[in-house]
Amino acid sequence: MDIMNFWNDLPQPFFILAPMEDVTDVIFRHVIKQAAAPDVFFTEFTNATGWVHAGQKAIGGRLLKADDEYPLVAQIWGGEPGDMEKLATHCRDLGFHGIDINMGCPAKSAIKSGGSALIRKPDIAIASIAAAKTAGIPVSVKTRLGYTSVDEWSDWLTVLLQQDITNLTIHLRTKKEMSKVPAHFELIDDIVSLRDRIAPQTKLTINGDIADRQQGMKLWHDHSGIDGIMIGRGIFHNPFAFEINPRDHSREELLNVLNLHLDLFDAYNAEIPRRFDPLKRFFKIYVKDFPGAKEMREQLMQATTTDAVRTIINESSASLTSTS
Numbered sequence: 001m002d003i004m005n006f007w008n009d010l011p012q013p014f015f016i017l018a019p020m021e022d023v024t025d026v027i028f029r030h031v032i033k034q035a036a037a038p039d040v041f042f043t044e045f046t047n048a049t050g051w052v053h054a055g056q057k058a059i060g061g062r063l064l065k066a067d068d069e070y071p072l073v074a075q076i077w078g079g080e081p082g083d084m085e086k087l088a089t090h091c092r093d094l095g096f097h098g099i100d101i102n103m104g105c106p107a108k109s110a111i112k113s114g115g116s117a118l119i120r121k122p123d124i125a126i127a128s129i130a131a132a133k134t135a136g137i138p139v140s141v142k143t144r145l146g147y148t149s150v151d152e153w154s155d156w157l158t159v160l161l162q163q164d165i166t167n168l169t170i171h172l173r174t175k176k177e178m179s180k181v182p183a184h185f186e187l188i189d190d191i192v193s194l195r196d197r198i199a200p201q202t203k204l205t206i207n208g209d210i211a212d213r214q215q216g217m218k219l220w221h222d223h224s225g226i227d228g229i230m231i232g233r234g235i236f237h238n239p240f241a242f243e244i245n246p247r248d249h250s251r252e253e254l255l256n257v258l259n260l261h262l263d264l265f266d267a268y269n270a271e272i273p274r275r276f277d278p279l280k281r282f283f284k285i286y287v288k289d290f291p292g293a294k295e296m297r298e299q300l301m302q303a304t305t306t307d308a309v310r311t312i313i314n315e316s317s318a319s320l321t322s323t324s
């Protein structure tokens with residue numbers, strides 16, 4: 001059966017906003033789409049077994065999406081292929097355009113059953129991919145180089161590339177390295193050769209320590225054969241990390257992005273009831289690099305509602321106008 005496969009219609013290289021738990025929900029994806037969009041978005045990861053046993057209650061707003069999101073990949077994880085099959089089918093029915101299986105998360109809670117634990121359980125990894133494929137939408141995998149040692153990369157990635165997946169994203173570190181050492185860019189050419197030999201049809205996406213589109217483009221030029229670049233934490237330093245022609249952004253532009261985030265937070269509040277406090281983590285992404293940003297951030301940290309945040313922004317803008 002031919003399946004719709006957006007991965008075949010992407011530019012070279014394509015850029016992906018990395019899946020990040022408590023960050024890349026429907027709200028933040030829309031903020032970044034408006035600021036400077038990547039080519040592909042992923043959801044935060046959703047646990048298959050949790051969903052199968054406890055349903056919606058177990059997953060909150062993780063799979064909430066909007067009709068204007070394309071292409072959007074649902075990232076799932078777990079250690080029970082049967083549960084992966086059920087959740088993958090549910091994601092297809094929700095209208096996602098692909099399934100990505102997380103085989104790289106190093107968190108203690110994840111490795112009890114899935115995440116990077118699958119690096120040590122290749123049979124389950126293989127069965128999970130086969131199970132997700134039964135949903136009939138493209139299946140990709142995101143993983144690390146190995147569990148304990150960098151030398152594991154060749155055997156582990158061989159296993160994955162033999163499964164005829166659509167895209168393989170590699171966070172260029174081992175599980176043990178967490179994010180404590182620089183990403184192993186020196187392995188990119190060898191990984192490309194392995195992919196070319198085993199699965200030339202599988203797209204290869206590189207991830208880890210890539211700050212923005214410009215650094216991604218340089219890597220792509222320096223290492224021929226990479227198809228995609230995935231950026232995660234870079235977005236915390238620069239909400240415009242995916243922009244094609246980088247430039248300085250004015251205070252007004254940055255605050256407009258913050259206002260959009262606030263509006264979306266309120267708009268989705270009914271569907272995903274959220275606490276206000278975690279929203280504060282995002283303020284420093286937007287409120288920086290302009291005179292008075294530090295003072296404004298200090299005030300924002302005292303706010304307890306989105307309206308209080310808006311008042312701080314408006315008063316600060318009004319005082320700027322009156323002194324100029």
Ligand SMILES: Cc1cc2nc3c(=O)[nH]c(=O)nc-3n(C[C@H](O)[C@H](O)[C@H](O)COP(=O)(O)O)c2cc1C
Pocket residue numbers: 018019020021022023043044045075102104105142171207208209210230231232233234
């Ligand atoms: C706050 C946070 C949450 C994350 N959640 C996920 C997740 O749900 N799924 C996943 O595959 N990786 C997750 N990651 C890992 C990132 O997707 C990415 O692989 C990692 O941050 C390295 O890329 P970077 O250097 O561009 O940030 C998370 C990372 C961070 C910082």
